[in-house]
Every structure is written in C-alpha cells, then in structure tokens.
Amino acid sequence: MATTSNTEQKRQTARHTLELPAGSPESKHYKQKLQREGSNHNNNIRVTSSQRKDNTLPTMASSKMIALAQKITSETEKVETYFKVNGLVPPSFDADAPGDFPIMPDDISRSRREVIHATQELHDLMVGPRESVRWMAWDFMNTQSLQLLNHFELATLVPLDGSITLSELQAKTSLDPINLARVLRHAMTNHVFQELKPGVIAHTAASRLLAEDQELQSWVIFNTEGVYPASAQVINALKAYPEATSLTHTGFNFAFNTVNLEPMFVTIGKDPKRAKHMAQAMSSLTGGEGYELWFLSEGCDMTDVNARGGTMVDVGGSHGFVDVHLAKVYNNIKFVVQDLPSTIESAPKPICADAKISKRISFQAHDFFKEQPVHGADVYFFRWIMHNYSTPYAVQILRNLIPALKPGARIIINDHCLREPGTENPWDERLIRSMDLVMLSLLNAQERGEEDFKQLFEMAGDGFVFKGVTRPKGCRMSIIEAVWKPDEVDQTVATESLSELTLT
Numbered sequence: 001m002a003t004t005s006n007t008e009q010k011r012q013t014a015r016h017t018l019e020l021p022a023g024s025p026e027s028k029h030y031k032q033k034l035q036r037e038g039s040n041h042n043n044n045i046r047v048t049s050s051q052r053k054d055n056t057l058p059t060m061a062s063s064k065m066i067a068l069a070q071k072i073t074s075e076t077e078k079v080e081t082y083f084k085v086n087g088l089v090p091p092s093f094d095a096d097a098p099g100d101f102p103i104m105p106d107d108i109s110r111s112r113r114e115v116i117h118a119t120q121e122l123h124d125l126m127v128g129p130r131e132s133v134r135w136m137a138w139d140f141m142n143t144q145s146l147q148l149l150n151h152f153e154l155a156t157l158v159p160l161d162g163s164i165t166l167s168e169l170q171a172k173t174s175l176d177p178i179n180l181a182r183v184l185r186h187a188m189t190n191h192v193f194q195e196l197k198p199g200v201i202a203h204t205a206a207s208r209l210l211a212e213d214q215e216l217q218s219w220v221i222f223n224t225e226g227v228y229p230a231s232a233q234v235i236n237a238l239k240a241y242p243e244a245t246s247l248t249h250t251g252f253n254f255a256f257n258t259v260n261l262e263p264m265f266v267t268i269g270k271d272p273k274r275a276k277h278m279a280q281a282m283s284s285l286t287g288g289e290g291y292e293l294w295f296l297s298e299g300c301d302m303t304d305v306n307a308r309g310g311t312m313v314d315v316g317g318s319h320g321f322v323d324v325h326l327a328k329v330y331n332n333i334k335f336v337v338q339d340l341p342s343t344i345e346s347a348p349k350p351i352c353a354d355a356k357i358s359k360r361i362s363f364q365a366h367d368f369f370k371e372q373p374v375h376g377a378d379v380y381f382f383r384w385i386m387h388n389y390s391t392p393y394a395v396q397i398l399r400n401l402i403p404a405l406k407p408g409a410r411i412i413i414n415d416h417c418l419r420e421p422g423t424e425n426p427w428d429e430r431l432i433r434s435m436d437l438v439m440l441s442l443l444n445a446q447e448r449g450e451e452d453f454k455q456l457f458e459m460a461g462d463g464f465v466f467k468g469v470t471r472p473k474g475c476r477m478s479i480i481e482a483v484w485k486p487d488e489v490d491q492t493v494a495t496e497s498l499s500e501l502t503l504t
C-alpha cells in the first residue's frame with residue numbers, strides 16, 4: 001500500500017509541476033500537447049525542484065544521457081582504431097560485411113560491450129518509460145517477420161550478388177505480393193534485407209547469413225516455429241497447472257496439442273526433420289559468442305582422464321560436436337555420445353573427416369530417464385541438459401547414474417549458472433534470463449544458481465560430493481562439478497532416502 005500511495009504522490013507532484021490553462025477540461029491532454037509542441041508553448045511548462053533529485057539545475061556533467069553519449073564516443077573510437085590499425089573490415093550492414101566480430105584483445109572486447117550497453121541504455125532513456133512499454137509489447141513482431149521470411153526461404157531466393165525486383169521474387173514464392181512485401185519491409189527495419197530503390201531488394205549482411213548458414217537457419221526455425229508458439233501458450237499452461245514442473249503441462253504442450261501426452265523432446269524426436277533442426281540449432285548456439293567450445297576445454301581440465309586413456313560419456317550429447325572438439329584437444333580420451341534414437345540416427349557419418357578423431361567417438365541410443373548403461377566411465381558429462389528439467393526430473397537423471405558410477409567418477413554439468421540479479425553485464429543478463437523463460441515455455445524447466453546445483457546433487461544421493469562452479473572469463477556458461485565418493489557415506493541410508501520423488 002505504501003508503494004501505491006508513494007506512486008500516487010509522485011503522480012500528483014508531477015501533475016502540479018505544470019501551469020495548465022485555468023479551468024481546462026482536458027488538462028492532461030493539453031499538457032501532453034504542450035510537451036509535444038515544444039518551445040513556443042514551453043513557457044507554460046515549469047520544471048519544479050520536486051522533479052529533480054538534488055534540487056540543483058541539471059548540468060552537462062551530471063546528465064546521465066551526456067555521460068552515456070560520451071562513453072559511447074570514447075569506447076567506439078577505441079574499437080574503430082583497433083579495426084583501422086589491424087586493417088580489418090569495419091562492421092557494416094553491407095551484404096559482404098563479415099558476419100561476426102573478430103576475436104579481439106580483452107580491452108577492445110570490453111569497449112565493444114560498453115558501447116552495446118550504453119547505446120541500449122541511452123536508447124531506452126530517450127524512448128521513455130511509457131513508449132518503451134508500449135512497443136515492448138510488440139517485440140514478438142520481430143520474431144514473426146523472421147519466422148515468415150525464413151520459412152518461405154526468402155533469403156535463398158534473393159541473389160547473393162546484385163538484386164531482384166519484388167515481382168521477380170514473388171514469382172518464386174507462394175506468398176502473395178502484399179504479404180511478401182510486408183514481411184520483407186518489416187525485416188528491413190532490423191537490417192535484414194535492404195530495398196535499394198522502390199521494389200528492388202538486395203541482401204544485407206544479416207540476410208546473406210540466413211541464405212548461407214544452415215545452422216543459423218535451423219536456429220531460427222527451432223525458435224520461431226517451436227519456442228515462439230510455445231511461449232504464447234505459457235499463460236494457459238500456468239493457469240491450468242500453476243505448479244509448473246511437469247514435462248507435459250508446458251506452453252509447448254499447449255501449442256502442439258500434447259498436454260498429458262508426451263514431453264517436447266519426444267515430439268521432436270519422432271520427426272527426423274525437427275530433430276535435425278534442433279541438433280543444428282544447438283550447434284549454432286555453441287558457435288555463438290560466449291558459448292564457444294574452447295571455453296569448455298580451457299575451463300575444464302581432463303588431463304588426468306587423457307593420461308589414463310579414460311572414457312567420457314556425453315549424456316544427451318546430440319550429434320557429438322562437443323566430443324569432436326574435446327577429442328581434438330585430448331588425444332587419448334574415448335567418447336560415448338548418448339541421445340534419443342532419432343537424434344543418434346541423424347548424426348553425420350562419419351562424425352569427423354579425421355579418422356583419428358572419429359574412431360574415438362561412438363554413438364549410443366539411450367534414454368537418460370533409464371539406468372546408465374556405460375559402467376565405470378571417468379566422466380559423465382551433461383551440457384545443456386539439467387536446465388531442461390525441473391528439479392524432480394533433474395534429480396532423477398543424476399540418480400540414474402548411480403549404478404554405473406565408479407569411485408572418483410566426475411559428473412560435469414555445463415550450463416548457465418545464475419548470478420545475483422544485476423551482477424551480470426546487461427547483455428549476458430538479458431540472454432540468460434531469456435533462456436530461463438525459454439526453458440519455462442518448452443519444459444517447465446529453469447536455469448539455476450550455484451546453491452540450486454548443490455542441492456540437486458544433495459537430493460540425488462549422498463555419494464555425490466559437490467566440488468563447485470567455475471566460469472571461464474568471457475563465457476556465459478559455467479562448469480559445475482561433483483565427484484562420486486560412495487565410501488564417504490552409508491549407502492543403505494542414502495538409497496533409502498531416494499524414494500520420495502515423483503515425476504508427473
């Protein structure tokens with residue numbers, strides 16, 4: 001209540017800062033009109049000290065906006081200089097511009113991030129709270145135009161060199177002229193395609209990537225045709241099943257008519273095309289900034305496993321691209337990639353052109369909700385798995401390892417690990433929090449913090465000894481590790497306490 005009355009008080013104060021025409025029946029609208037019309041009428045608008053925090057006149061130096069603008073200039077200059085000094089092609093929207101930023105020294109990467117954060121903040125300040133909220137509610141239209149242009153493969157229909165008229169393009173698609181033009185022109189507001197002159201379409205750097213990068217296309221398909229409809233149904237899922245833990249009561253289930261029938265992975269697994277898109281989407285994400293696999297190999301030392309020619313089981317390992325990477329780093333480790341049958345079947349064969357690598361990687365269909373069939377491995381690895389499950393399921397996945405574990409076996413989880421709100425840099429915070437909502441939409445699942453992971457292992461069984469969390473610098477993901485030490489606990493007691501979980 002106190003908050004409401006404070007808000008009301010502030011609103012009142014704001015209202016009293018305007019000298020409105022006496023007796024005006026439309027004072028609010030008049031006030032807005034005055035604000036829109038600017039200087040001629042501004043004599044009527046008086047900013048009182050109650051609108052200023054510190055009762056002083058605003059100065060250039062104290063203005064948040066100026067400070068942001070100055071930061072943008074100075075940090076952009078550092079990035080620009082780096083590009084010039086190193087003879088690099090500067091960022092642009094041109095079709096032949098590089099699709100990614102180069103790998104840059106830490107200080108220049110930091111400058112780039114500062115510019116990204118400061119421009120976003122300045123943009124939001126300039127747009128203002130009411131307009132921001134108003135148009136935030138339309139953010140999904142970006143998803144829609146991306147969905148449609150990708151689904152109708154418009155990027156591959158526009159020539160990579162040169163241009164095409166709208167009518168020529170229309171002859172190549174099933175879209176009618178109005179819909180074709182409106183989808184393209186919306187996408188252009190995001191620098192996807194450009195209109196060189198009225199009715200003449202050409203690529204930008206972003207649309208060219210959509211034509212050339214198959215994994216990026218799969219990422220767009222998986223998200224715009226899977227996550228997007230699922231997220232629109234979360235409201236219905238939460239109204240019907242507020243506890244939000246079941247794998248068959250999710251937004252995805254509501255969107256694809258599988259409520260109480262099957263989890264998302266089963267639906268996708270039944271359809272080889274969808275399974276392939278999902279695997280490629282995961283691979284695309286893994287190539288994205290802050291998710292690159294070198295962070296994993298640098299942050300997670302497996303020298304000991306390599307020295308004894310040990311085995312790593314990649315549980316839910318998709319097409320095994322993590323294992324290909326690790327097999328290049330460690331020349332002696334053997335890898336078993338486990339996943340659902342359809343994912344295993346759609347994996348490239350051979351998994352790598354280099355026979356020395358591919359011969360150390362084997363594939364096995366395995367459902368991680370059943371007992372682990374590979375006994376005595378050195379490492380059981382879960383990348384992007386635990387965040388797919390609410391606690392009862394995640395605990396069950398860990399418990400299913402127990403019969404296979406040898407003393408000293410390492411259980412390594414590679415996932416986001418949430419930090420205290422507001423302590424991430426803003427770009428990472430936005431992405432990680434968005435991933436958390438994606439997990440809710442698809443699987444009633446969640447991202448977790450360190451304490452949550454610790455508790456998962458504690459609930460899974462007393463033999464799991466939590467080792468902690470490490471996060472390589474510059475990486476969005478963390479490495480969460482436990483070791484199996486059954487000799488340190490009474491297994492009878494530990495196993496007895498395992499029967500309390502129910503999976504719905």
Ligand SMILES: C[S@@+](CC[C@H](N)C(=O)[O-])C[C@H]1O[C@@H](n2cnc3c(N)ncnc32)[C@H](O)[C@@H]1O
Pocket residue numbers: 265282283286315316317318319322338339340343366367368369382383384385388
């Ligand atoms: C989010 S993807 C992560 C893939 C891979 N670990 C990576 O890092 O990209 C989740 C994977 O779990 C697999 N999966 C889902 N349910 C499974 C189950 N019950 N048993 C085994 N794998 C499963 C999916 O097919 C998918 O490949």
